[in-house]
Amino acid sequence: MRSSKNPLPELTTCLSPALLHTHDVCNSIVVIIDVLRATSTIAAAIKNGAKSVIPVDSIADCIKLGNQMEVITAGERDGKIAEGLTYGNTPFQYTEEFIKGKTLVLTTTNGTKLLHIALAENAKSIITGSFPNLSAVCEYVVLQKQNVVLACAAWKDKVNIEDTLFAGAIINRIKEHFFINCDSSQIAESLYNQASEDVFTFMEMKNASHFHRLINFGLENDIRFCLTEDIANVLVIYKDGRLVKGSSPRPSPILFTEGEGKGEDGSE
Numbered sequence: 001m002r003s004s005k006n007p008l009p010e011l012t013t014c015l016s017p018a019l020l021h022t023h024d025v026c027n028s029i030v031v032i033i034d035v036l037r038a039t040s041t042i043a044a045a046i047k048n049g050a051k052s053v054i055p056v057d058s059i060a061d062c063i064k065l066g067n068q069m070e071v072i073t074a075g076e077r078d079g080k081i082a083e084g085l086t087y088g089n090t091p092f093q094y095t096e097e098f099i100k101g102k103t104l105v106l107t108t109t110n111g112t113k114l115l116h117i118a119l120a121e122n123a124k125s126i127i128t129g130s131f132p133n134l135s136a137v138c139e140y141v142v143l144q145k146q147n148v149v150l151a152c153a154a155w156k157d158k159v160n161i162e163d164t165l166f167a168g169a170i171i172n173r174i175k176e177h178f179f180i181n182c183d184s185s186q187i188a189e190s191l192y193n194q195a196s197e198d199v200f201t202f203m204e205m206k207n208a209s210h211f212h213r214l215i216n217f218g219l220e221n222d223i224r225f226c227l228t229e230d231i232a233n234v235l236v237i238y239k240d241g242r243l244v245k246g247s248s249p250r251p252s253p254i255l256f257t258e259g260e261g262k263g264e265d266g267s268e
């Protein structure tokens with residue numbers, strides 16, 4: 001806790017949604033982390049001009065909102081397009097042509113679920129983070145000078161490698177600006193230091209579970225996008241029920257045009 005002894009804001013890391021209640025989210029910026037793929041896809045959609053992303057907890061809520069509002073609905077369960085929805089959770093779906101000026105209602109297995117847990121725990125504020133917007137996240141939390149909780153979406157409450165690595169990447173960059181007395185943060189940074197040369201190969205060698213699940217679905221391009229630093233370097237902040245573009249410290253070019261990358265249905 002910040003005190004005269006520790007003038008710096010505090011940073012902690014939560015490796016599983018099941019542990020979020022043990023963190024001081026009411027007095028912290030909560031960074032929702034779901035590298036494969038929710039928070040990477042959200043960064044891509046916002047970077048490509050989506051007006052907002054509405055994260056919902058259930059497929060039923062997603063479909064209901066789709067019937068009530070002029071929005072694009074999308075969802076994923078266990079890495080596949082969710083039943084009853086047309087679009088899924090691949091970043092390559094949300095090109096500028098497809099998403100600019102539109103609102104996306106998104107539900108995913110872990111990422112949007114964790115965001116709703118953070119809301120229920122009265123998080124002071126919420127942003128989303130992944131390798132594609134690493135710099136925007138780091139610059140924002142340093143500038144805010146507030147306590148931070150790096151919240152990993154994991155996989156059905158089980159700790160995963162990719163979210164832990166991203167937490168480690170953030171810590172590695174900004175640790176001198178925070179008081180860190182948290183073993184999960186130490187674990188995250190030391191894992192990242194082992195992997196930082198080549199995160200893709202590290203995850204392959206470590207048999208990361210969701211990594212291989214997506215590979216088996218033919219989604220290697222998605223993984224490579226989700227592990228690429230600053231490819232969608234935009235700040236994404238939660239405001240009034242929606243994820244919207246925050247004031248990004250550094251502008252970067254529009255991402256990619258129609259057709260680049262491979263869709264979840266394997267179409268080129």
Ligand code: MLT
Binds near residue numbers: 037038039
């Ligand atoms: C999740 O919420 O677990 C992920 O985003 C899953 C995925 O997209 O594959």
